[in-house]
Amino acid sequence: MKKSFGVKEVVAAGIGTALFVALTQVQIPIAFIPNTSLQPRAALLAFFAAVYGPVVGGIIGLLGHALGDALIYGSVWWSWVFPDALFGIIVGLFAGKFQMKNGGFAGKTVALFNVVQIVANALAWVLLAPVLDIVIYAEPANKVFVQGVSALIGNAVVVAILGTLIGLGFTKIGAKSASLTEED
Amino acid sequence: MSRVLSYVEKDTWIHRLSGVTKLVFFLLWSVTSMITYDTRVLLVMLVFSLWIFKASKTSWKQVGSVFKFIMFFLFLNVLAIYVFSPDQGVKIYGTKHVLAHLAGNYDITKEQIFYELNVVLKYFTVIPAVLMFIVTTDPSEFAASLNKIGVSYYIGYSVAIALRYIPDVQDDYAKIKRAQEARGIEMSKKAKFMDRIKSTAAILFPLIFSSMDRIDVVSNAMQLRGFGKNKSRTWYSAKPLKRNDRLTLAFTVIFCAAALIITFTNGGRFFNPFT
Secondary structure, eight states: OTTTSOHHHHHHHHHHHHHHHHHTTOOEEOTTSTTOEEOHHHHHHHHHHHHHOHHHHHHIIIIIHHHHIIIIISSOOHHHHHHHHHHHHHHHHTHHHHOTTTTOOSTHHHHHHHHHHHHHHHIIIIIIHHHHHHHHHOOOHHHHHHHHHHHHHHHHHHIIIIIHHHHHHHHHHTTTGGGSOOOO | OOOOOOOOOOOSHHHHSOHHHHHHHHHHHHHHHHHOBOHHHHHHHHHHHHHHHHHTTOOHHHHHHHHHHHHHHHHHHHHHHHHHOTTHHHHHHSOOOEEEEEETTEEEEHHHHHHHHHHHHHHHHHHHHHHHHHHHSOHHHHHHHHHHTTOOHHHHHHHHHHHHHHHHHHHHHHHHHHHHHHTTOOOSTTSOHHHHHHHHHHHHHHHHHHHHHHHHHHHHHHHHTTTTSSSOOOOTTOOOOOHHHHHHHHHHHHHHHHHHHHHHHTTSSBOOSOO
């Protein structure tokens, strides 16, 4: 616990959550489909998970979604809170591989990031969210799967575009250690 | 950007309760209302919710705009359930009383109306509890209470930091947005879809990178003050449990247990008036 969740991670999880909550109100409406919108906060979650790891990703997903729901919508829809946490954890598990902090986020790692995020999104929104909706709220199956699939597509697109761009931008300014190579 | 619920200091017995009590109440209450579909239990919970909400002296001004927002989403959800599955109620209750026929598969049945009424009730039992919890609990006490119910104080601190920085981040967002708009990016509905994604990126970049700087500053400051050196810590804003706290906790536990027992001794989560 100490090593993977130190002071920096505590603060990153806190401020990441604050960002996630603040971005809850920022949505890009999709012109041709009514009542759906892209949520830039998904890109933020993916980015923070990719930089700070699974614990921070999980906390931002869980807390950010629950707090954001409670503060802005006044009610917490738990069956959609846990999928966000799952998404953060899965993306965070591969944090070491993306090498965002040390400037190695390019080419192959970008591809890996996107594969991981799409798989994580699918698990979260097409598997976990509808199942929880059915178990907890006894909602009709076809409704929750349609919602799940649209959430998957929306989030995957947002993370693929915005998440990747933020990662590329961050890896450029953070590229300090990549200029050094390890001696054998 | 200011349509966010926040703590308002008042002097009622609910405000005086410890954060631990309110957190435990909020969690048990929402779990219970999540699990039960028993209409009688939900109605009793609704009455209690409204009473608690009234006792907290929350004014309409504090929660009105959020409440309207919730009603809008509730309406959409109820409509969506009907559009996608007009026979959900029939499936659950096992009988079919048709009141009117609309078109195709779409009948209006008593079962469907009753099922959707339960969905609405579930919302209404939780909303006052959530609103009450947020407007009557001091954010810094919230972190202390998380720690008291067994959550690691590291995570408690994350929560405290999140609550502390939400307004700051919102201010940053508004400032950056105005600055970028002054430089000519279009954020309104007039912009095309791809342009809107691009302009969102133009706001997100400075917002996220300035927040990363903030993470460095705050974590350095905490490290300098020796955060995380000991296994536990004390809390400046924690309130000790008093007589009212113990009474509320006892009531909550007994009520929720009873609600679940009543729900499940009736053979399943649903109360069925049709058989």
